[in-house]
Amino acid sequence: MKYVDEDEISHCVSFAALWSANNKRAKGLRASGVGSVSCSWHKLFRPLGTGDLQKGERYSNMDYLFFSSLIGITLLTVVASYDIACQWSRNFWSQATAMPIELKLPDWLNILFKVPKFHLPPHVKSCHGPYSFNYTKGVGRTDGEGMERNWSWLNWAVRSVSVMGPGSREDTIDDLCGFSNWRKTVELGNTLLRKMVLAIPQAMVHSRAFHGFTDGLRGEHEAELRDWDALIKEWERNPLDATVNPFDYPEVEGETMADVMKRISEEDHARGSWCNAGEACSFLAGRMDIEVDQLNVALEAKRRNKTTIQATELQHKRTLLLGKIAKLQDDPPLPAADNSRPERIKILLPSSLPAAACETEDLRQAQVGDALRELRSNLRTRTFAHQFKRKNMGGQGMWTKSRTLLDGIEDGIRVAAACYRAGWAGLLALRGPGEWQTVLQELRQEDIKGINEQAMNDEEKEDNRKARLLAGLTGDGSEDVDEYGEAVELTVLYNLETGEGRRVASWLWYAATGPTEVDSDGKLHADIHIEWSKARARADRWREELILLEEEMRRSVEFCEWKAKWWEERMEVRVDVAPELAEGLNAFALEQIHRERQWAEVWSRKWQPIRLRAALVLRDHVADIDDESFLPIEVDLEEDRREEYEYDDFNEEED
Template identity: 45%
Template sequence: MPTDGSGLVVKTKAKRYVNSDAPLLTWKLQYRQHYLDAALLLDGRGRHNLQGCTSCQDPDPIYRCLDCHGYWMYCQKCIVEIHRSEPLHLLEKWTDDDFFEKCTLRDLGLRIQLGHPKTVSCPMVKRGHIDFVLIHTNGIHLVAVDFCGCPDKREHYDQILDVGWWPSSPLDPQTATMFQLLRLFHSLNLQGCIPATDFYRSLEQLNHGDGLVCLPDRLQQFMLTVREWRHIRMAKRGGHGNDPTGLNATKQSELAVPCRSCPHPGINLPQGWEREPPNTRWLYGLLLQEDANFKQKSRLRSTDGRDPALGPGWAIFVGGDTYFAHLSNYVDQEEINHCVGFAALWSANNRRSKGLRATGVGSVSCAHNDSFRPNGLGDLQKGEHYVNMDYIFLSSIMATSLLLVTISYDIACQWFRNFFTRMDQLPVHLQLSPAINLRFRIPKFHLAAHKEICHAPFSLNYTKWVGRTDGEGVERMWSWLNKVAHSTSMMGYGGRQDTLDDFCNFWNWRKMVNLGSSLLQRMTLAIPQATVHRQAFRAFTDGLREHHTAELLEWESQVRAWELDQSKPCPFDLPHDDLRMADIKKAMAEEDHLREERGNGTYSDTSPSAFLISGMDIEETQQELRVAASKRDLTTVEATQLQTSRTNLLKRIKRFRETQPMYMSGLSDYLKQFPSDETTSTPELMPLYLPSFFPAAQQHLICQPNLNELEDRLRFAQTTEVLSNLRRQLRTRSFANSYKTRNAHSQGAYTRSRLLQNQIEVRIWAIRGQYDNARAALLSLRGPGDWETSLRLLHAEDIRGINERALTAEEQEEYRHARLLAGVSPESVQNELDGRGVTSLRVEWVKARARADRWQEEVLLLEEEMRRAIAFCKWKAEYWDNAATTRCPDDIDLREGIRAYAYRQAANERRRASQWKDKWQAIREHARLVMNEQHGQIDDGLTVPPALIVELDLEDDVETDKGDEI
């Protein structure tokens, strides 16, 4: 079996799907009449129901149950007796009109006795409501309920709870919901984001969709019951049913589902971890990510004051009272200022917030496994203020004693400034220890939008001890959570907070359940990548040793120094010596100013350089209009915009030609020799008659002296800048193609990728047109020469991505010509180029080093996370063992339930630890072997171990236990 560079062979088990177009469906079509007849048959009494009552053989049975097996017919007495333990089944009665009509067990006289076993009648029965509403999985029922009236009776709501019904009120309850239904809805709501309103209305439709029977509306009671169910289930799962101090003693964040692979001192970290040297202690650091989400809005409701959260700050949300009390001191804080124009951020911050309680939420989450942090979610009142994000971040780590925290945030380059000064103004319990090393970084995808000065210092690719963390996991989390944004936006303050707490905890729970497969898959990827990149880096280093041994030592020293102190010179940066239009314009403006100071300026308000720059700007506008006019089937709006642009362009051309005779006095005589047929209806096609328009021999006869030389300088800068832009767009196209190949697995994703690629292609060919025009002008001004070796004529086959070596050679040639034009001697230019080449090698070497280090860190980090996850399960098992006997109420039955729940949870934790240990054993051993090999091999290359076959199950690792159910 073939292996990759690490000797790792991966076998996958994939699902098999039946093709919907297979002949099987066509073959079954001949049976559809049979299936239709079978469905109609059961609208009657069926084939086996004319032999009397199924139970007592009464010759005239008229009742049947739709929920019992077989649709058998019964007499009234038998069907009532059979259903004393199933009082919510749906019945039908055969009528004299020869069809079935709906009926209920209540109609047949069945009353539900509470407070006693079903075989015992209460001697002191207390009649309950005859129209007691009971919401069940098969519909909404009106039942007759009897309560126990014995001297030692329990309260009515207790009697209802004892049989698995959830009363809507503890005071004289007249509505209840079955536990089975609450479990079903809770699962559908969390997994499928089905709203409570839609679910309840579907229950109404189950039995009364014809609208002939009017049921009492209990939607509000149902929604309140669901909210209570969420809260109590969260408390039970968090172990507070086993806590002798009671639920009211719950502390902040205690009901949050934690990330088990994150470091938790005293739980899953080894003794003395804090005394480890830095090169190993980094494994016990936190990797976090922060972001804001403006789709999670919350409307202001009149009932907000009467709708408190059931567990304020007990799970994922920050504690409301202290949070809002602190925010009240900063109502006038300025919006976040940042180094790039994030359109979404600015529009969200400045959008009208009238009628909203919250414009969105901010969150902090685990960056390596994408789990919400306890107390790591909070409302944003008006945009993304520092005061909100600071408080949420510090709340999420206030209990940590870890010594290294890395936080990624899309505006970290601005957020980190004065962070510690702002922290001093926060409550004391949020102050970080000075021993904590806090590092700020930017997510990988967002980094490209920042200024280049931010790239290396805030790059996760160049940051030690983060592995392959990308910091973009929070976007994946928002994508899932936003499915309920519409529902939660209409909820009251407390209901929304309780619901989001539950959804975030569910996300964390599913992440935990699937750790067995997710960590295995990531390790299976990381091992060969770590091996390949380490081999590539060693081969690169070996190739450089012959001629660059001294430089290698210098580069190693430089990158180590920069990793410790980023104020030192950055080894990842290349010098920027490209000639730009902006630089030439600035130089010409300074020259014009100097001429004016000396009294050699022109009498016009426009200098020669400004005149040429104006013409070239018009040229660019003409090209843009030609592209817009070439589009077919313009809409009315597009046609109007095109005509308006043509009018504005024509005005600019007329003003330009009014100034033109001052600098091109021979233009009118020249044009008389060649009459023009230009039309003002299409100004994008009108020639501008710049010096480069004319043959070189006639330019001095038409133009002012030195005007063609000024245009030469501008055209050279234009061609070099446009060529640089073209290379950038080609790199973007290569990235887009790679992204589409890896991620566009559906028709929708493929279509979006194609749209992006089409936009990139349009830009590429527009830039190519600019280059052709600028080069043609330069050829007219200079004539053929050595400059053509660097600014070559572009052919269609040249518009493609090129390798780094060719790119570097071409850039070197451009640099040579730019420096020669600046008056630098050829010898000095060559010396600079030699240094520039070594600089490029340095950058490539430190990048290769960073890639190898990050993949190696990823393997070590994943192996540590596997260890921590297993250790957490073992700790949790001991926790539940102790919790089984911590609370000992006088009620013997309750004591047994408390003990049984704890022991079941402990058994599940041990089972999970055992499964993960077995599942990861082979890959963990292989990871250790590969890491030892890499550390042991220095000059002789890496010895690849024998192939290891790892079997991956690509489906979700769904646990079968029901340990967290009520």
């Protein structure tokens, strides 16, 4: 009770736990709540890890519970997951000196402090990288939210235990925690099997995505890849002291919304230029410029429900385009065409003819590269514009004005995509199918997404369908078309934490377009660097998940065999007892032996096929995982707060 009156100070955001510790009304109460420690990997309550809180979730209470739960552990590394780990860890080691001698931690123990994935986004930005499970080596796909899942189950007993006497209350909580642990132990065969079934395809997908990303950059940027790899290894050694966070998107500086609008206007103006036909290169370039203008006009013509002004502007653009096409009549004449639709006139570029009629595809290659870089630039701008709008714009007026800018950005994305498709079709006509298509792929609608966007998965699409039905719309998404009549690909804009482990970047972000995809100082764009680092982390975490699950399965079977032998040895210990008692003791021991060996047999048979499959995957990709000789455990701490979010206890899915 001597620590009850100390204030808990936060150096991050305003945490509910610290506010509760400073303001919770505890007068006349034996305990204001319950604190507990559990294993993040198994979601099991730790022994000696549950106790009363006198006044909210105070550091002193949680320190004592944490140290008590580690009694008897002989490990080199422990990962501690706590929703306020950034604050709790600041004075952790100084508080450790005040613990009783029996709770002292060994000198060799290394503790890594992390914040659960669901709780991390509200923290300040400086906490996102160092305290993220996504970027911590060796933890696999652990999310750190195991304690929350335990509370979601225990909270049903709050009303009952809160009115019990001290003895009954403690016994009831102990029984509930024990039953929870027993239930998870019995279900271990199914739990590990489900996790392994999920981990194998994810490990393959993210490993291939990362290697494809790396191969696309290696040709022109081998030295930078080595620098990035060294930077990540330095980060993994000590993320809190690292000078650079390789996973952190820098703040956009020097480019305001007005700057973006000015740049887009200048690009639109430049796009309208054209060159006269002359030499072969100028001849082709001039016709390719007209092809771009045709794509612009065709896009505008597809707009539905045009106003009178928009229809007039479209007709004016068609007149200008027809004039440009007419100037080509001094060159090889164009066939007669419908002058009312100049965007449909065939201008007979060499790639529109049989492949044998053309000897070079350099201009088409350049067109595809320029279109891809333009598409990336517009997608970056869209991401920045959406983030800026969410953070800074409020009120209907400002949102309406921002819609004009966003529409312009979307138009730029559509034109760039159309230019790429036209250039890609030209290359296909000139080259035919081949290895080049593995780098410059056919652009599908679902590929057009920002570097931190992801197409909705089946579960998210189902939620969207239900929401549409509630809103009175059709559930099949038939209204999901834009003003041009094109289907809208539903995407989710992810932040750095939630859902990060399953995201796969679109191929267009790592397709090689030549050495010009660099900043003014010759370096690759920062967002390409960051996405490569995050793709590496995703691949590593899923491979680690496979390693941890395989080792967990092996240890589970071995433990059951050892425990059965342990019970056999116990049968011979007590020899000076009555025959009746000896018979009962032996019967109990035989029951335990039978259960342990039955578990070992059932689990081995159930896991054997999936373990063989996992071994094949690991054999191909585990060679580049260095220093995996130790397997850390993760524990997380949390106070029983009834307003916390509810989690599925045994069938959870990690982000």
